[in-house]
Amino acid sequence: MTRRVKSLRYRKGVVPCPFSRLATLVALALLLSGCSIKKYAINTVGDALAEGNSVYETDEDVALVGDALPFGLKLVESLLQESPDHRGLLLTATRGFVLYSYAYVDYPAEVAADEDIQKAREMRARARKLYERSFRYGLRGLETSYPALGSQLIADPTAALSVIRNQKKKQQDLPFLYWTAAALGSAISVSKNDAAMLGRIPEVEAMLDRALALDEGWEEGAFHEFQVTLATAKPGTPDEESVRMHFSRALELSGGKRAGLFVALARALSIPNQNRSEFTSLLNKALAVDPDEHINHRLANLLAQRQARRLLAKTDELFFEEAPASSVGGSP
Numbered sequence: 001m002t003r004r005v006k007s008l009r010y011r012k013g014v015v016p017c018p019f020s021r022l023a024t025l026v027a028l029a030l031l032l033s034g035c036s037i038k039k040y041a042i043n044t045v046g047d048a049l050a051e052g053n054s055v056y057e058t059d060e061d062v063a064l065v066g067d068a069l070p071f072g073l074k075l076v077e078s079l080l081q082e083s084p085d086h087r088g089l090l091l092t093a094t095r096g097f098v099l100y101s102y103a104y105v106d107y108p109a110e111v112a113a114d115e116d117i118q119k120a121r122e123m124r125a126r127a128r129k130l131y132e133r134s135f136r137y138g139l140r141g142l143e144t145s146y147p148a149l150g151s152q153l154i155a156d157p158t159a160a161l162s163v164i165r166n167q168k169k170k171q172q173d174l175p176f177l178y179w180t181a182a183a184l185g186s187a188i189s190v191s192k193n194d195a196a197m198l199g200r201i202p203e204v205e206a207m208l209d210r211a212l213a214l215d216e217g218w219e220e221g222a223f224h225e226f227q228v229t230l231a232t233a234k235p236g237t238p239d240e241e242s243v244r245m246h247f248s249r250a251l252e253l254s255g256g257k258r259a260g261l262f263v264a265l266a267r268a269l270s271i272p273n274q275n276r277s278e279f280t281s282l283l284n285k286a287l288a289v290d291p292d293e294h295i296n297h298r299l300a301n302l303l304a305q306r307q308a309r310r311l312l313a314k315t316d317e318l319f320f321e322e323a324p325a326s327s328v329g330g331s332p
Contacts, residue, residue, distance in 0.1 A: 138180030157206030221253030
């Protein structure tokens with residue numbers, strides 16, 4: 001029977017496309033009675049889901065992804081009940097819940113705040129719960145290799161993450177560091193009045209610092225871009241020199257393919273500095289990115305451009321007067 005399951009995966013012509021393969025394997029996972037065979041099928045699904053960018057992240061239809069994601073996420077959670085320590089499934093859950101919460105709960109809450117503060121507050125509370133669920137999955141994934149990392153992370157984030165140093169394993173650990181940090185950082189960003197959540201910023205910073213030390217160029221500078229985004233979640237005045245350094249490095253590594261990078265700097269520095277000309281320049285650069293030219297970043301770019309258009313429409317609300325354009329090296 002095991003050989004027959006393998007043949008479904010490898011024989012040319014039996015499973016004509018990745019979607020059919022996944023559907024077949026999920027069906028097998030649900031129908032097979034043998035525990036080892038069932039777990040094999042589930043783990044194969046998990047491996048396939050964790051390979052590269054998902055079909056969601058490369059899609060061109062933002063609304064379609066929003067309609068499909070809840071079913072996909074619940075499917076992954078049901079598979080995790082059968083194989084709770086599968087890293088591929090845990091990474092898919094972590095990444096998927098961040099994406100769903102950010103695009104379809106958190107952002108709509110931001111829009112709702114213009115008209116209905118109470119509704120926005122309720123939506124942010126839901127976004128936080130989804131981000132926290134994502135964080136728990138990410139932590140579980142890391143703990144498959146580093147037991148008790150969660151409790152150590154709270155006590156001493158830098159020391160806890162120093163165990164992640166094996167260069168052979170870094171390609172497995174870096175996606176977890178990114179999405180786990182994104183989950184916690186996003187939960188903090190929708191909880192700015194919660195002192196306990198703000199107190200967890202060092203955990204996010206430690207994950208980013210460790211990842212940058214392991215491979216600063218991972219995913220074309222994604223960790224540098226994250227540092228720019230994180231600046232908007234921190235209380236107080238941003239460290240402008242540090243933020244611009246990370247922006248410049250992310251821009252260099254990505255080649256300007258990420259619209260979100262320009263939006264992140266506009267929010268992190270242009271608004272607090274009341275630099276209207278830089279703000280509009282950055283957002284126009286975000287809108288100039290062609291989502292169809294960079295397929296792996298398509299959905300992320302579409303979501304960033306949605307936010308860029310909204311921010312541009314609110315320019316007069318966000319700026320009181322024109323400030324001189326920045327001349328700091330590396331800024332747009």
